[in-house]
Amino acid sequence: MLSEDLKNRIRAYIPMYPRKQAVTLPALHLVHDELRTVSNEAIVEIAEILDLHPSEVSDAMTFYEFFKGEGEKLGKTRLWVCRGLACMLRGAYELIEHCEHKIGVPCGRTTPDGKITLEFAECIGACDGAPACLRDDKHVMNVTPEKADELIAELRR
Amino acid sequence: MPYEPILLARVAQPDSHRLEGYRADGGYATFERALKDLKPEQVVAQVKDSGLRGRGGAGFPTGLKWTFLPKDHPGPIYLCVNADESEPCTYNNRILMEKDPHQVLEGIMLACYAFKSQKAFFYVRYEYGDAFRTLQAAVDELYAAGLLGQNILGSGFTLDVVLHRGAGAYICGEETGLIESLEGKRAWPRIKPPFPAIEGAFRKPTIVNNVETLACVTQIMKRGIDWFKSLGVPPDPKNPRDAGSYGPKLYTIAGHVNDPKCVELPMGITIRELVEQHGGGVWKGRKAKAVNPGGLSMGYVNVETKLKDSDLTEYDIPLDFNGPGRVACLGLGTAAVTVIDDHTSMVDVLHNTCQFFSHESCGQCTPCREGTGWMLKITDRMRRGQGRKEDLDILVDVADRIGIMPGTTICGLADGAGWPVKTAIRKFRAEFEAAIKSGEKSKYAKTLSVVGAH
Numbered sequence: 333m334l335s336e337d338l339k340n341r342i343r344a345y346i347p348m349y350p351r352k353q354a355v356t357l358p359a360l361h362l363v364h365d366e367l368r369t370v371s372n373e374a375i376v377e378i379a380e381i382l383d384l385h386p387s388e389v390s391d392a393m394t395f396y397e398f399f400k401g402e403g404e405k406l407g408k409t410r411l412w413v414c415r416g417l418a419c420m421l422r423g424a425y426e427l428i429e430h431c432e433h434k435i436g437v438p439c440g441r442t443t444p445d446g447k448i449t450l451e452f453a454e455c456i457g458a459c460d461g462a463p464a465c466l467r468d469d470k471h472v473m474n475v476t477p478e479k480a481d482e483l484i485a486e487l488r489r
Numbered sequence: 490m491p492y493e494p495i496l497l498a499r500v501a502q503p504d505s506h507r508l509e510g511y512r513a514d515g516g517y518a519t520f521e522r523a524l525k526d527l528k529p530e531q532v533v534a535q536v537k538d539s540g541l542r543g544r545g546g547a548g549f550p551t552g553l554k555w556t557f558l559p560k561d562h563p564g565p566i567y568l569c570v571n572a573d574e575s576e577p578c579t580y581n582n583r584i585l586m587e588k589d590p591h592q593v594l595e596g597i598m599l600a601c602y603a604f605k606s607q608k609a610f611f612y613v614r615y616e617y618g619d620a621f622r623t624l625q626a627a628v629d630e631l632y633a634a635g636l637l638g639q640n641i642l643g644s645g646f647t648l649d650v651v652l653h654r655g656a657g658a659y660i661c662g663e664e665t666g667l668i669e670s671l672e673g674k675r676a677w678p679r680i681k682p683p684f685p686a687i688e689g690a691f692r693k694p695t696i697v698n699n700v701e702t703l704a705c706v707t708q709i710m711k712r713g714i715d716w717f718k719s720l721g722v723p724p725d726p727k728n729p730r731d732a733g734s735y736g737p738k739l740y741t742i743a744g745h746v747n748d749p750k751c752v753e754l755p756m757g758i759t760i761r762e763l764v765e766q767h768g769g770g771v772w773k774g775r776k777a778k779a780v781n782p783g784g785l786s787m788g789y790v791n792v793e794t795k796l797k798d799s800d801l802t803e804y805d806i807p808l809d810f811n812g813p814g815r816v817a818c819l820g821l822g823t824a825a826v827t828v829i830d831d832h833t834s835m836v837d838v839l840h841n842t843c844q845f846f847s848h849e850s851c852g853q854c855t856p857c858r859e860g861t862g863w864m865l866k867i868t869d870r871m872r873r874g875q876g877r878k879e880d881l882d883i884l885v886d887v888a889d890r891i892g893i894m895p896g897t898t899i900c901g902l903a904d905g906a907g908w909p910v911k912t913a914i915r916k917f918r919a920e921f922e923a924a925i926k927s928g929e930k931s932k933y934a935k936t937l938s939v940v941g942a943h
Contacts, residue, residue: 348651350565350691356673361654382673395675395851396656398615416577417785418743418827420841425933454659454845455577455785456616459743459825460750469618 368406407449412466416455500588508630511591532603545699557686568609573662576784579825581739582700586620590627596703659849664697678900721756734809742768745830783822786905788912846906857903860891872931
């Protein structure tokens with residue numbers, strides 16, 4: 333299921349840690365980034381590389397709501413709208429509603445064309461640019477409805 | 490005379506994140522001098538004697554923490570750099586990592602030299618992608634320059650720095666939660682003792698330090714103890730347990746201000762001065778009603794409430810390690826100051842607060858998992874206009890019972906969940922009572938789902 337290249341990129345982390353289990357998060361990130369999900373089959377293969385039982389990988393993975401598991405798949409871009417206090421005070425709830433309306437899916441869902449997964453985030457540490465979004469892992473600050481529209485149009489292209 | 494920033498001195502320079510510029514500004518000379526002229530114990534002593542207290546929230550004396558490591562341990566000893574900065578409204582670590590990563594890395598190198606660690610794990614929250622890539626480039630530069638790796642500059646000192654990415658969980662900022670997460674497990678905090686200094690990452694002695702703390706280490710070793718102690722607030726002579734609030738501090742200002750930003754000032758500025766002189770004042774010509782003085786967990790101050798025997802109000806408390814505690818807040822926390830204006834409903838603010846902690850409770854301890862969940866449900870019905878008159882007492886009761894202080898949970902997340910609830914209700918009780926009595930709905934109540942979508 334995992335390509336040899338992907339497996340090698342996981343293996344490259346092993347010498348950096350005193351125990352192979354510590355490569356769990358880096359491995360999950362690599363697989364998740366590339367395949368947009370971590371299927372049960374992928375969990376088994378990660379466990380094999382790290383000398384773990386698949387349940388150990390699954391146990392760690394499911395702790396973080398961050399990772400999409402079997403049957404769920406992320407869109408091409410993950411767009412998070414921050415709902416932390418600093419953003420809420422400067423219009424985050426209105427922005428979430430605006431984005432849900434514009435993108436056409438509620439938070440937690442992916443557009444039918446697979447381009448955008450919309451989510452809310454707890455404080456993303458961009459409070460000097462509130463309300464803020466996270467485009468995959470990059471901050472977008474001072475997001476007005478107009479700026480959100482431009483961003484959404486770009487992600488749809 | 491305006492204060493001249495030290496920790497943020499370089500952030501506005503072009504390419505401030507590059508090794509070349511950092512070296513041109515005298516960077517790594519302190520580390521090189523330490524390798525050549527100082528014994529590790531001397532570095533520990535200098536940091537200890539400076540009075541530096543951890544900037545991550547708890548304010549524990551940094552040098553003292555280092556001395557808790559076992560003496561003459563054969564190793565390995567690990568440093569975990571806590572860059573899981575997730576306390577709502579806090580972003581100073583992000584600015585240091587994005588704009589001056591080498592200042593932080595030099596602190597890491599000095600710290601590891603001091604307590605004889607050959608490996609630092611730098612745990613960066615996922616949401617800081619730009620910071621992560623900037624740090625990775627900086628670490629790569631250091632390896633290429635021979636400042637990291639085996640036998641650095643022929644000194645016999647070896648150090649590797651490994652960057653590790655989180656996955657969006659607030660609890661990873663709790664030091665033992667961070668360690669569990671680093672090890673590849675659920676980030677469930679550990680029961681202490683043993684403290685990490687005795688048994689931490691991979692069951693080895695471990696020091697967990699915050700990013701800003703390590704930047705302070707760089708400057709303390711560069712400028713000396715006298716410089717550090719010339720800033721901030723000395724210990725309260727009436728309190729033998731007070732270790733003082735020395736040094737510069739990065740304050741982050743957020744919420745209803747004209748100019749939300751991160752500023753560096755000597756420890757001890759008041760909330761009022763910070764907001765009015767550095768945050769551009771309250772926005773839209775309005776007045777401040779409440780302020781969260783140090784990250785969500787610390788609770789709220791009521792701007793109008795007079796201090797005892799004084800014309801000053803809670804707005805005038807100093808932001809040092811003791812100030813917020815004097816008005817029943819939990820502490821200085823991360824020194825993240827969020828202003829709430831007089832057009833905002835405290836019911837909405839409290840609901841948002843409870844929503845955060847309920848989402849981020851790791852679920853390990855029942856009182857926290859259930860307590861934060863119930864506090865969210867109760868504040869949610871309040872904002873839907875269905876609050877009951879007993880709700881306020883129930884909320885305070887729950888908030889008082891969950892946490893490491895009452896002894897019902899393993900870590901402090903629940904204390905941090907309870908404190909804003911207690912302080913908001915005690916300090917704004919009339920507003921909450923009026924909201925319950927009127928049955929008025931929040932302007933947000935119609936559009937948002939009860940609990941999170943996932």
